Amino acid sequence: MLPLIQREVVDRQHWIDEEEFLNMIALAQAAPGLIAVNSAIFIGWRIGGWRGVCGAVLGAVLPSFLIILMIAMVFSDWKNLPAVEAVFKGVRPAVVALIAAPLVKLARSAKITWLTALIPVTAALLIWLGGVNPVWVIVSAIIITLIVEKLKNKN
């Protein structure tokens, strides 16, 4: 989605320049929440303050909202049709593959090592087998990192 945003706001509308765009991505990814929405908030604020934010966020959210709303309205009636059920039987394992496969790319771009791989492995096991809420995994990751950094800086 980011290349699309870049083409629109940097190349076409010239709302922000290349450097500011890179800063925006850094902020939008570091902050919690959806990256597309975070980017919209940044650009909206930068261009038109509060009104800009309202416009940009509505623009980022409304198309998905309306499309899914329409689908949700008809899906409950359709999903028991044998043909639809058959299609979804084929689609479900594909979805799991689409979630799992990008892990290769993500691990590679995060420059994961055998040691740092312990972090995602622990997180995945806690959630998968331990039934731990991912929120707590995120919160503990942040707290442990801060404590470890603090101890490192003391020495």
Place this chain on the structure above:
Amino acid sequence: MLYLQLFISFFRIGLFGFGGGLAILSLIQMEVEAHGWMTQQEFVDIVAVSQVTPGPIGINCATYVGYTAGGLWGSVLTTFAIVLPSLIIMLSVCRAYFWLNRRFQGNPYFEQTLRILRFTVIGLIASAALLLIRPTNFIDTASWIIFGVVAFFTILPELVRSQTTNPKSIRGKILNLASHPILLIVLAGLAGYILYA
């Protein structure tokens, strides 16, 4: 009570959803299952729908869950709730943009936390996939073949693309097309229709 619960859940998802799209799935999965708003199967189906429709996956899930659990107003509420933490945090960040930039750039605590979160998020995505490997989603051998083929084509560009492959060249274009999620979902749906209908 339902509306309050929906609001709290999706506000929490927005607040702790680091790392975008796929990473947020495990949070949504946990919330909707804990409250019985969606079955595991419905969750997979809506992720499939999200893959073939435009827009952020988090918004798609929020809207769908909100509608099925609480009707039209439910969907408005959940969509608002998932965006609200972003609004609060990003606006504060934007207002203090230059000040923050000076303070946080190169701050070891901040940089290290981001680095560790990137690793953690990989675990979150893995758990989302692992939780979905169930008999309801994998009904027979054909399911595993579909899984394998889709995973293979998704990873393919990673395996064969060298630094010199130009995404605009014919080779790059074929790779992009062959690994396109919409195409893969449509083909898997077609396979399902042929196999099971």
